[in-house]
Amino acid sequence: MENLSLMLAPLFSSKLLIVLFFGTLFGLILGVLPGLGPTTGGALILPFTMTLDPLSAIVLLTTIYCAGTYGGAITAVLINTPGTPAAAATCLDGYPLAQKGEAGRALGMATVSSVVGGIFSVIVLVFFAPFLAKLAYEFGQPEYFALAIFGLTMLASIGDGSPIKNLIAGAFGILISTIGKDFMTSIDRFTYGINELSEGIGFIPVVVGLFAMSEMLIQSTLLNQIFKRVALKAVKLPTLKDYKSTWKTILRSSGIGSFIGVLPAEGGTVASLIGYSEAKRWSKKPDEFGKGSIEGIAGAEAANNAATGGAMVPTLALGIPGSATTAVILTGLIIHGVRPGPDLFREQPEFLYGIFGAMLIANIMFFILGFFGAKIFARITLVPNKLLWPMIFAVSVCGTYSLSQSMLDVWIMLLFGAIGFFMRRYGFSVVPVIIGLILGELVEGTLRQSIVIFDGNWLLFLTRPIALTFFILSLIALIFPLLKKKRK
């Protein structure tokens, strides 16, 4: 009961309600614009959060995450281009249905299933995160090392790219985290006499570079691309018949999305693809999928929004990001002096339940804004790239500079823009780099401390049951995508 009142606290704070409103609005705009998204948007907004108190800052970031994930569906349905990668599966049936003159119905179903998925996942978050945090009290350095390794091996299965390429990208991310002074011995590594590199490479320049700047370069190769836009009169709430045919799919995908979200490093993109394929597998009309099936939209959208709450579970309970956007949220937490983990649940429950409550309200808010404003948000995509991207560049440059007031950060951002472009061109996902970068210090630190504990005997890792479980799971995570690829 006490927790419930803590959860509802944001409703009674005018400041938090304003933050929630603008977070939802900003998240929807980011979600609608192809190439941008909650990860880039969160990274760009991070410097501004310094003017807010920790709770408002994290509420803003999580709201952008929830609304941005839903916003991708609007462009997926209307112009057959996913606003965010998580909305890719929504295109498969959303656009064909819109072409049949039922864009309003498609968006209505996307909105309702997103909200149900989102709320379902917040409930999972409320119950599961404290449980996981309690479990984390049993974790020592070897267990944390094994958990981080599990998170990294999960990278093998993200996206539809090559698992080995994803692992290379993850290792590259960890390598970046080793730049600077070694945190245990103060020995310089990869600094080459540049004093500014002693502090290491910041998270924000890398994220903005890999996501926003590489996308700018990608857009420069797509200038002749013409989008076929489907007209939208108004978003329509699903009919009783639609509800009857989709409620099982929505619930199933909500469960799938929440579960996938909880797994370290997995996120909305994987969740929506699995949610969609499961919807097709269980459907009485699988032949309609790809031709405008309402179940297809429900399956994909419920799953990708359910992954938002799921991904917050390991982020808050263990400090292991559940997705690229939660890696940004994790950075936000650290910048604001909040250390995620089991102690957070014991010492600052009002902070945590404030976030849970804000996520719940964000889902309701994007339902209202999405339902009444989808037509307006869809018009944002009319802003031509030749005007939009120079403006994004100006914000990216100033935002990156603002955190440490260092020009080196800006140049690093541009360098990672070019690296990100070539990575994406040749099938290397950039998400593992972000996860690797954020987990790098944890992996190295816990490994070195474990070796001290074990007095150099590596085999003692196998005597710790929790660590052993994570290692076995890591092995499965590595082998599974390879087997899947071979079977294909």
Next chain:
Amino acid sequence: MNNVQSKKRANQKSLPFFVRDAFRVCFVIIFISIILLISTFSFDIVPPILNRGIQPVTFPKGLLILIISLTLIVYYLSLKNPWKIEKKLPKPFFITLLNFVLFVIISKFLDFFLAISVLSVLVSYFWGERRILYLIMVSIIFPIIVFIFFETILGLRFPPGIITNLYYY
């Protein structure tokens, strides 16, 4: 669609190995990794009494060896299943990339704000915008708004330069 892709893959197979994308990409990764690996030998070694578990150099060394090994596997797999040929990069891409370099030079030697303005106007122009009013909006008005916003809201002080100095003094 699949036919087109398999045709593209077949075309890759007919190319000499050194011009194939897979070779070039793997070569660049391995080459950079080896250079970094060599540079790790110049890292300081911690005396045993201060050493915590492993030497600071061991972890990055291990990572680089892992990257090289995985890249070799990627290349080996590409021999069996060639990568599809990517489309040639268009002119606006190179212009945008060149603008990034120009931004670094201008921001380093002249002015941060000027660098943003120059990049914005050039990118916008080369991406097809010809209307003067819009070019002014993108290159002058919008950066001024962003500049003032960061300056007043975040209390940020931008690096000195020929234009920024006019604002500050």
